[in-house]
Amino acid sequence: MVRFMLGRLLRAFITIIAVVTFAFVVLRMSGDPSQVMLGPDAPQDAVDAFRHRWGLDQPLWVQYFAYVRSILTGDFGVSMRDHASALGLVLQRVPATLQLTLPAMALKLFLGIPAGVYAALNRDSTTDRAVILLSVLGFTIPSFVMGLLLVLIFSVMLGVLPSGGQDTWVHGILPTLTLAIGGIGILARFSRSAMIEVLTQHYVRTASAKGMSWRNVVWRHALPNAALPIVTLVGFMVGSLIAGAVVVESIFSWPGIGRLLIVSVSNRDLAVVQCILLVIAATMVVSNLLVDLAYGWLDPRLAARRH
Amino acid sequence: MSISHTLASPATDAKSVRRSRSRLPMSVGLGIAWLGAMVLVAAFADQIRPFDITTMDLAHRLAPPGGLKHLLGTDELGRDVLTRLIQSIRVSLVIAFGATLLSATFGTLLGFAAAQFRGVVEHLILVLADFQAALPFLIMSLAVLAFFGSSMLLLVCLMGFYGWERYARIARGLAISAGTQGYAAAVVQLGATPGRVYLRHILPNVASTLIVSMTLTFPEIILMESGLSFLGLGVQPPETSLGNMVGFGREYLTRAPWIMLAPAVVIMLTTLSISLVGDWLRDKLDPTIR
Numbered sequence: 001m002v003r004f005m006l007g008r009l010l011r012a013f014i015t016i017i018a019v020v021t022f023a024f025v026v027l028r029m030s031g032d033p034s035q036v037m038l039g040p041d042a043p044q045d046a047v048d049a050f051r052h053r054w055g056l057d058q059p060l061w062v063q064y065f066a067y068v069r070s071i072l073t074g075d076f077g078v079s080m081r082d083h084a085s086a087l088g089l090v091l092q093r094v095p096a097t098l099q100l101t102l103p104a105m106a107l108k109l110f111l112g113i114p115a116g117v118y119a120a121l122n123r124d125s126t127t128d129r130a131v132i133l134l135s136v137l138g139f140t141i142p143s144f145v146m147g148l149l150l151v152l153i154f155s156v157m158l159g160v161l162p163s164g165g166q167d168t169w170v171h172g173i174l175p176t177l178t179l180a181i182g183g184i185g186i187l188a189r190f191s192r193s194a195m196i197e198v199l200t201q202h203y204v205r206t207a208s209a210k211g212m213s214w215r216n217v218v219w220r221h222a223l224p225n226a227a228l229p230i231v232t233l234v235g236f237m238v239g240s241l242i243a244g245a246v247v248v249e250s251i252f253s254w255p256g257i258g259r260l261l262i263v264s265v266s267n268r269d270l271a272v273v274q275c276i277l278l279v280i281a282a283t284m285v286v287s288n289l290l291v292d293l294a295y296g297w298l299d300p301r302l303a304a305r306r307h
Numbered sequence: 308m309s310i311s312h313t314l315a316s317p318a319t320d321a322k323s324v325r326r327s328r329s330r331l332p333m334s335v336g337l338g339i340a341w342l343g344a345m346v347l348v349a350a351f352a353d354q355i356r357p358f359d360i361t362t363m364d365l366a367h368r369l370a371p372p373g374g375l376k377h378l379l380g381t382d383e384l385g386r387d388v389l390t391r392l393i394q395s396i397r398v399s400l401v402i403a404f405g406a407t408l409l410s411a412t413f414g415t416l417l418g419f420a421a422a423q424f425r426g427v428v429e430h431l432i433l434v435l436a437d438f439q440a441a442l443p444f445l446i447m448s449l450a451v452l453a454f455f456g457s458s459m460l461l462l463v464c465l466m467g468f469y470g471w472e473r474y475a476r477i478a479r480g481l482a483i484s485a486g487t488q489g490y491a492a493a494v495v496q497l498g499a500t501p502g503r504v505y506l507r508h509i510l511p512n513v514a515s516t517l518i519v520s521m522t523l524t525f526p527e528i529i530l531m532e533s534g535l536s537f538l539g540l541g542v543q544p545p546e547t548s549l550g551n552m553v554g555f556g557r558e559y560l561t562r563a564p565w566i567m568l569a570p571a572v573v574i575m576l577t578t579l580s581i582s583l584v585g586d587w588l589r590d591k592l593d594p595t596i597r
Contacts, residue, residue, distance in 0.1 A: 026447075027450065140578040142550075143534075144534060145574060152560060250538060277450070
């Protein structure tokens with residue numbers, strides 16, 4: 001188990017290094033921030049001073065090693081725009097993003113999974129078909145279309161909910177719904193097929209043949225086995241708690257990580273963009289690790305095989 | 308049990324099971340018809356669009372749909388929404404087709420290479436696949452497009468990276484298992500070159516699974532491209548794409564919702580159709596995956 005976890009940790013570490021390196025190289029190669037920061041008419045000596053100030057006049061590999069060294073000492077650089085700590089800027093925005101993504105995640109879990117399981121248990125019923133239809137609609141409508149449709153209905157036509165901003169909790173309703181609807185659809189569809197798969201297994205038939213009540217068969221045998229693939233998907237969704245709101249934040253002018261990313265990208269604020277990518281990659285990697293841990297707990301056979 | 312199946316014909320008795328197998332479910336039929344129509348629109352965009360995409364009709368700005376001259380209305384500059392919609396369908400489909408082909412070819416080749424050479428090559432390809440899967444793709448493309456500046460070619464190439472790791476994993480797995488089967492070993496014994504073995508013998512045998520995964524990535528690429536264009540980083544004006552139209556239509560949501568609704572409906576119907584047809588194809592071609 002320890003060896004398995006060490007291996008996973010190593011791979012997680014390599015993945016983060018790869019993302020950081022990729023981001024570094026692509027961002028440095030793709031244009032000079034001094035053009036954007038100082039404007040196209042800036043005098044040459046100002047540009048030179050700027051490039052020297054941020055180390056952009058050094059060869060790429062020198063910059064890269066300096067960057068990795070400072071990250072390892074916990075220094076994520078400062079914003080080229082307002083000289084604030086990049087990590088500070090990013091962390092400051094995290095709560096706003098989580099205000100949307102956490103309630104959306106709760107909605108996905110508490111609506112999506114029960115809907116899928118219920119549909120699987122009542123296969124081919126009217127409810128089953130309704131769940132399928134709604135879930136397909138939910139995940140084939142892109143979030144920006146869904147967001148604008150909700151704004152059109154609830155803000156423009158009915159005038160009951162605000163279409164943007166972050167003043168009160170009411171402002172969070174539409175963005176949260178927009179984020180949740182697609183995920184509910186995906187999770188419902190996925191839970192349904194995972195559950196159907198499990199219900200055809202021999203152990204389920206055996207359990208009901210030996211006279212176990214159907215309720216017990218479902219709760220004790222079917223659900224724990226169907227949980228495995230569902231946990232994988234939920235882990236992926238948890239991993240995108242930070243990154244998943246870029247489009248939605250932009251529609252509803254919500255001051256979270258996504259907005260910061262878009263603004264920093266268009267300002268070519270390298271340190272901030274890199275810091276955001278690092279935070280996002282770290283979230284993904286950590287949630288993948290948690291999924292692996294959950295596997296061993298949910299399915300003792302997997303843990304046993306690792307020894 | 309696929310969606311299309313359940314939606315179309317919950318067959319209960321043996322007779323209707325037989326009938327539903329021989330007949331196309333209605334939802335799938337509608338999906339195929341819609342996709343066919345989209346392909347025709349994209350192919351003949353120049354012939355069927357009523358105006359030029361930049362022609363302005365300043366006397367009829369923000370005209371509502373239903374007019375004789377402008378069937379789907381006009382936008383803020385008096386440009387015909389139907390015309391721009393037709394062009395957008397072409398642009399979005401071309402990008403999605405190009406990117407899907409690119410990523411399928413690239414991924415399959417790498418997968419075959421991993422199966423052929425094993426060892427270090429295989430490890431390297433699998434690590435790359437892990438990296439690709441861990442990468443927040445939308446965020447990364449956003450950064451790349453914003454820093455390099457968007458062009459059509461860059462957009463297709465970038466989208467072409469989307470999902471290659473799935474083809475690579477599938478192709479590798481299938482090729483390794485094909486290698487243990489008689490037919491591949493037989494042609495190798497007959498002296499066929501690896502290229503011939505993979506392209507002429509193994510590829511046709513694994514194509515159906517690859518096609519199914521293409522139907523899964525295709526709508527995702529459409530959504531990705533329209534998301535990027537919506538954020539203003541994908542297709543650049545005066546060229547137009549479905550996402551880009553929704554993005555600009557957003558400004559006129561209160562006064563002229565049709566500018567946004569027309570492309571939104573096309574995106575929804577197209578991804579929905581691919582999803583239905585893809586599910587049905589998966590049942591037909593590949594009974595092993597659900």
